[in-house]
Amino acid sequence: MSSREIADLVEARHNDVIATIERLFAKNLLRSSRKSRRESTGGRPVDVYDLTERDTHLVVAGYSDEHRARVIDRWQELEEMIAKPAFDISSLNDPKVLLALLTDNVRKVVTLEADNTELTKENHLLEVKVEQDAPKVAFHDMVVVSHKTYNAAQAAKIIGTGRTRLLQFMRQKGWITRSNEPYQAKIEAGLLDVKLGTFEHPIDGTIPTCSTLITGKGLAKLEALWRERDADLLA
Numbered sequence: 001m002s003s004r005e006i007a008d009l010v011e012a013r014h015n016d017v018i019a020t021i022e023r024l025f026a027k028n029l030l031r032s033s034r035k036s037r038r039e040s041t042g043g044r045p046v047d048v049y050d051l052t053e054r055d056t057h058l059v060v061a062g063y064s065d066e067h068r069a070r071v072i073d074r075w076q077e078l079e080e081m082i083a084k085p086a087f088d089i090s091s092l093n094d095p096k097v098l099l100a101l102l103t104d105n106v107r108k109v110v111t112l113e114a115d116n117t118e119l120t121k122e123n124h125l126l127e128v129k130v131e132q133d134a135p136k137v138a139f140h141d142m143v144v145v146s147h148k149t150y151n152a153a154q155a156a157k158i159i160g161t162g163r164t165r166l167l168q169f170m171r172q173k174g175w176i177t178r179s180n181e182p183y184q185a186k187i188e189a190g191l192l193d194v195k196l197g198t199f200e201h202p203i204d205g206t207i208p209t210c211s212t213l214i215t216g217k218g219l220a221k222l223e224a225l226w227r228e229r230d231a232d233l234l235a
Contacts, residue, residue, distance in 0.1 A: 001056045001074065003049040009074055010060055010067040014046070020059050021049050030055045045118060149193050149213040152180075158219065159226050166222075173225060175218075182212045191218030 003021060007014040024030045032055045051059065053075050060071050150158070156166040170176045175186050182192035193213040201207050214222065 001051055001053070001071075001078070003047075003051065003059075005074070006051070006056060006059060006071065009070045010063045012063070017059065018047060018049070020062075021051070024055075024058060029058060045114065149215055150219055151211065151213060155214045155219055155222065159223050161226070169226070169229070170222070175222075176212055180212055181210050186218070190215055191221055 003017050004014055006012075007017045010017070021030070030051070032049070032051045056071060056075070057068075060068050152167055152170075153163045156163045159166065161169075167176065167180055171178065171180075174183065175192065176182050182194055186192040187194065191214070193215055195211040195213055197209045197211065198206050
């Protein structure tokens, strides 16, 4: 018996019946499958549980004697229907049986159409999402897979800004120090690297240098942060 039919028989809101079913499932008292089917109500899909006779009686245990009697009577009707031949043509002479069959078929068609409409919408949204994300995915795969590192000028050109603005942005995000040297945490995270070198000063002699390099992983992260920054500015 479906949770929707139970709600009708006990004159309760379907949501309240669902809450009772979920509570009994949480206590491991129901033996029915937790699987539910989807039906559409006013264009909105809702969960509908199908329960065994035992579990149905547990769900309605807290309702009045009259309501429980309705459920018992309905189960007897269902059992009698199952006991009858699968294709009892003579039963179609009964207007009630014919109306019930027509109503059930209409419900199934409406539910199927609603599910198909919902799936079509979801598929369309997924296609749009994939199309929108394609450049981002391509950029990510290109730079992350590569083992190449980039200096600030190269990274700024790829992202679409200037070297000075990118360095300022990296300082704001806590990637580099005021002297544009990388923080150790960013190096350990694989976002930045450092190139040590020297140059000959005409007066002071050999002076050590430290250049910040951006890894492929770091460039992908910076590009994403830069896009978020642009989105915030447009908001």
